[in-house]
């Protein structure tokens with residue numbers, strides 16, 4: 276039997292990849308990590324734009340697998356900045372000596388399954404090749420950036436920046452005329468900080484998003500100690516919750532709450548900050564009436580934050596229900612539009628015609644800029660995998676198959692692609708949950724399957740077609756019962772022209788997902804075909 280060079284290759288050194296590499300080594304597996312970046316960090320390595328910050332609280336957005344680790348790392352703010360999360364992931368890599376397993380600056384170009392030997396042959400863009408029994412894709416959900424196809428885009432002679440591939444080091448915007456295209460979380464976080472020093476900021480907005488203040492604060496010793504005392508309980512709630520965090524909705528259903536109680540609950544959820552606003556009442560993203568109440572509350576808040584009625588109207592979302600696109604978590608975003616040097620261009624009324632050498636022309640005319648910042652998002656959930664030429668059994672290609680909606684079993688396994696384990700793939704809670712914990716769960720689940728196969732002297736595990744179809748349909752049915760499907764979001768592939776539409780993450784909740792996935796394992800991997808070379 277041909278022996279592989281490695282038991283497993285892990286692609287990616289973000290939260291999921293690092294977890295898996297560290298734990299594979301602990302089990303005595305021969306593991307190789309491949310990472311396109313020059314360092315660990317994943318999302319937090321690439322997205323270095325000003326203001327980049329996690330929208331899950333720092334105490335929750337960190338690994339739970341090692342008690343000493345979670346107690347020794349002292350977060351400085353309620354919501355951690357990108358540099359702090361990157362320092363944290365570097366600390367984790369040092370502490371568990373994880374870097375020695377990785378080859379950095381290695382972007383995987385292709386992977387081919389060899390049916391005879393039950394091995395994956397992996398090749399990187401630099402020409403490095405290796406073989407492994409298992410191929411674990413920890414390639415991230417938002418890691419394949421997109422640039423809009425605007426006529427003349429490359430003719431601009433000023434500086435061009437992209438939030439998702441930001442150069443290392445500070446960019447000085449002082450006295451410069453800056454254009455920002457895109458008002459998702461990245462644009463919303465970057466715009467106020469750019470506006471602090473730029474002489475002019477023009478924000479080109481295609482769709483308005485809901486944004487709720489972060490109410491970020493420095494974690495003083497008192498709050499930190501309180502969090503530490505409560506940590507075990509807090510983690511328990513997170514692992515048993517729907518979104519991997521300790522927060523839950525108000526216990527009284529909306530229908531049974533008085534007007535005063537409703538107002539109080541919305542206010543309290545608002546001041547919790549950011550994405551947590553969508554948790555105000557159970558069913559807020561399912562029931563039109565509750566959602567409308569949340570929308571009304573939001574619009575009142577917006578009126579307090581934006582002075583100009585036309586700008587306010589332009590900043591009011593019109594194409595989706597509250598929470599059905601990820602709510603942005605901001606610091607002074609809307610207030611930035613009260614500044615005299617900040618202009619909002621509503622592209623629905625005044626579309627971009629072209630980018631020129633000196634600026635951006637919309638139907639109303641040319642605005643000159645020194646810098647253009649693209650904050651235009653990602654080919655989410657599938658883009659990182661379809662970017663690689665992955666060939667499974669009988670030459671089946673993920674790139675080809677995922678021209679249609681991706682069929683996965685538990686989001687982790689794909690029919691036709693034995694021993695390929697996707698972490699946080701389409702069909703997992705991933706982006707709807709706290710990615711630090713979902714990454715642990717996914718890494719542990721992959722390793723559990725690998726352990727099972729080793730113990731049984733099996734060399735291959737492949738999802739059955741019918742199991743994948745049933746899982747995928749189950750996910751789509753759950754999403755259909757909510758308001759999410761109507762929103763033109765990256766959750767549904769709507770931000771990419773020609774991408775198959777359908778709700779990509781698993782919306783049934785983190786705990787429910789874990790229970791289902793564990794039941795599959797406990798029943799001897801029902802829905803998988805396990806075999807020996």
Ligand code: NA7
Pocket residue numbers: 417423424438456457458459460461462479480481482601622650651652653765770
């Ligand atoms: P998002 O949330 O996908 O935002 C991308 C933004 O770019 C969004 O406002 C888009 O408008 C806009 N966009 C995309 N293409 C264009 C063109 N051609 N013209 C104008 N505007 C465009 O990405 P982010 O990086 O901000 O955030 C990603 C996630 O990271 C976020 O959800 C959090 O989970 C963390 P659209 O709404 O499509 O009309």
